[in-house]
Amino acid sequence: MSGASTAAYLARRAAQKERVRILYRRALKDTLNWAVHRHLFYQDASDLREKFEAHKHVEDLDTIDKMIAEGEATYNKWRHPDPYIVPWAPGGSKFTRNPVPPSGIEIVYDYGRENND
Amino acid sequence: MAMRAFVLRHIQLPGQTLTATGSKPHPQWYLRASLRLFSSHDDHLTKEEVIDRVLDVVKSFPKVDPSKVTPDVHFQKDLGLDSLDNVEIVMGLEEEFKLEIPDKEADRIDSCNLAIEYIYNHPMAG
Numbered sequence: 001m002s003g004a005s006t007a008a009y010l011a012r013r014a015a016q017k018e019r020v021r022i023l024y025r026r027a028l029k030d031t032l033n034w035a036v037h038r039h040l041f042y043q044d045a046s047d048l049r050e051k052f053e054a055h056k057h058v059e060d061l062d063t064i065d066k067m068i069a070e071g072e073a074t075y076n077k078w079r080h081p082d083p084y085i086v087p088w089a090p091g092g093s094k095f096t097r098n099p100v101p102p103s104g105i106e107i108v109y110d111y112g113r114e115n116n117d
Numbered sequence: 118m119a120m121r122a123f124v125l126r127h128i129q130l131p132g133q134t135l136t137a138t139g140s141k142p143h144p145q146w147y148l149r150a151s152l153r154l155f156s157s158h159d160d161h162l163t164k165e166e167v168i169d170r171v172l173d174v175v176k177s178f179p180k181v182d183p184s185k186v187t188p189d190v191h192f193q194k195d196l197g198l199d200s201l202d203n204v205e206i207v208m209g210l211e212e213e214f215k216l217e218i219p220d221k222e223a224d225r226i227d228s229c230n231l232a233i234e235y236i237y238n239h240p241m242a243g
Contacts, residue, residue, distance in 0.1 A: 017200065022220045025204045052201060088241050089217035 012061055019068050024052055026075060033080035167237045171229060174209045178202070191228040203227065210236065215243040 027048055035041040058064055087094035168188050176183040181196055192198045192206060207223045210216070214236055218226075226232050236242050 018224060021200055021204055021224055024201055025208065025220060025223060028204065028208055049201065086215055086217040086241075092217075 009061070016061070016064050016068060020052070020071075023068065023071050023075060024048075027071075030075065030078060030080055030083070033083045034078075161240075162237065162242055164233075164237055167233055167242070170213055171210065171233050171236065174213050175206060175229060178206055178209065186229070188229050188233060193227065207232075214239075216241065 028045060031044045031048055032041055035044045055067055058067070083091075085092040089095060172186055172188065175181060175186050175190075175192075175196075180198060180202060185196060190196055192203050193200065198206075203226075204223075207218065207226050210226075210232055211218055211223075216236070216239060218235075222235070226235060
């Protein structure tokens with residue numbers, strides 16, 4: 001791996017960028033879970049952004065991998081025990097509350113009429 | 118399913134009769150805000166509403182120039198934003214429409230077009 005723009009290098013960089021984006025997204029949601037009040041959240045969110053921006057220009061693949069692993073470990077350590085999840089999403093309070101009844105079921109309105117009436 | 122059709126045919130909801138009488142293209146938006154439909158039958162967002170709200174969210178992002186925002190704009194190419202800014206905008210959209218977008222899908226939303234399409238086709242968009 002000479003650092004030139006070979007396909008493997010670019011593929012690995014792209015995978016790393018995706019990991020960073022997903023990590024940033026989860027960390028931001030987690031920050032919102034911890035800091036519910038908006039003014040606190042804005043403060044913490046800009047601190048988080050600063051941390052990500054500080055290492056923006058690192059080029060070495062192994063250093064980047066190590067930093068992503070550290071970031072994910074920090075995220076795992078700081079995860080909120082009771083995060084806010086939208087009610088209808090998995091983990092939310094309304095998830096599978098009213099499942100769709102199986103198809104083909106109908107109510108037959110025969111009002112107790114019997115076959116020999 | 119048959120019972121549901123039976124019930125819907127025989128219950129008069131104010132929303133159903135109002136939209137049946139005469140076509141009101143614009144005030145339907147205002148009527149919607151003041152009139153609450155008690156069924157979840159036709160309760161989907163209209164495309165203009167989705168577009169308006171998405172553009173509002175994008176325009177109120179501090180690093181964005183509001184005059185450049187159109188429904189076709191690409192966040193990173195046209196507005197000159199960062200990939201992390203992209204993540205922030207998607208989070209703002211999730212909060213606006215009370216959605217929960219899976220991580221892989223959220224990573225793919227790159228432009229206003231995709232965002233509007235995704236939200237419009239989402240069954241639980243609020």
